[in-house]
Amino acid sequence: MGSVPPTTARSSAGDPVRTLELLWREPGARPSQRGPRQGLTVDEVVAAAIAIADEEGLDALTMRRVAQALGVGAMSLYTYVPGKAELLDLMLDTVFGRMPRSDLSGLPWRERLRAVARDNREMYERHPWVLAVSTSRPPLGPGMLAKYEHELKAFEGLGLDDIEMDDALTYLMGFVHSSAHSAADARASQREDSMTDEQWWAISGPLLARVIDQEKYPTASRVGAAAGAAHNSPYNPDHAYDFGLQRVLDGLGVLIDQRASGTAGG
Template identity: 35%
Template sequence: MAQLDDDTGLPASLATAWGLRERPAKGPKPGLSLDRIVGAAVGIASAEGVEAVSMGRVAKELGVSTMSLYRYVGAKDELYVLMQEAAQGPAPEPPADRTGWRDLLAWWARAQREVLHRHLWLLRIPVTAPPASPNAVSWMERGLAAMADTDLPEGEKISVILLVSGFVRHEATLMADLDAAYRASGLTPDEAMRRYGRVLRRLTDPERHPAMTRLIVSGAMDVADDPDAEFEFGLARILDGIAGLVERRGGS
């Protein structure tokens, strides 16, 4: 079981990340540290997927016993949080030319997407608790700060942040899954889409599926959509909806 910090209730390793505890003294294995443990775990996840990460596998990678890791990390779930912390990094400062809540929130969403696309294994870590690590909280802070010039209540601001980040995560997961499927099939995205279109033509008819028929006849199914364009379309529609809410609340 993970050792908890008395004041915050956080696992000891997260309390250490916040600077609330001193880092553990070096154990019997020279050079073993929390940073090395997390770095090894991230390396395994990047190369083989997060499913390959276990305390035993990380210990083997570092040439130490599994039990020696528990001096630094209490459980695998705790290690996952520290891996996310390392991969995310602190939220960057927005560019100086980004002004207004919509521009800032769009920049924030794109920045998150870039992180997820660099570290697709992050998408396979289940969400089991609210963000509580320094870098994760810094990303929340940046998102909330983007809404500062609106009159939205604080509770609605956090709901907006959850909505936008949920969209980013869903889009990144969908694109990663589709890319894996294309690679497995040996087809290009356009080839896979055309094949799907042919299947739909065989399965549908104008009387039972008039809307699907119009879609097929339009040619929209003949070419795969550009992932960046799809992301920007979805993000813009979400921001349109948020703009309506901001306007109703009387904000800028």
């Protein structure tokens, strides 16, 4: 599986009109043009591109590479999608549309938000290349809107106005994205290194204890040693996620409680 680079692409960077036409196409649609009947569908092109990005990372994704995977000429691929920018939007929207969505009905609000966070975390684990795409201009296709609709329902009935619902969801998704990126980096580091985090810490921990001046760095020495011993590594992605998500929920809980009591937040 491909490693996760820094942000390397942006969604909605292509022709907006053509992109929206493709995003909202009929499922299984073929290019609407004269000439020989096309042997592929847009969906098949997108599926091949997702498979390449999942396995090799976003840097490996080129129109030529997708064409090779499909067994067609590189130029013929442009009869299906205008270019890589539009293809990337189709890939994102497809992933968003197909990701599992937990049933939120009947759950307390904290459990609803946990479920939304978990669904997104699992999506990033299956498709780590998504972490490398800036979606400040999201692909406005059916997959993206279905995802947004579902996740907003986790905040329904909590007394938040529409802007606050959007803000709260953005806040939650920002945490999940950051956490998933750190976890992906940790997994990539372990794949690229012959030494596991536990092995690295077993060697480094005792060495650090000998060389670090505990009188000069008393707090760092104490806290670092305690954290390293607790996690048996310098960083534990699962612990960081659990701890951070709880703090996110606590913070949103203050706002929700304020709205329930009719008080204004600072």
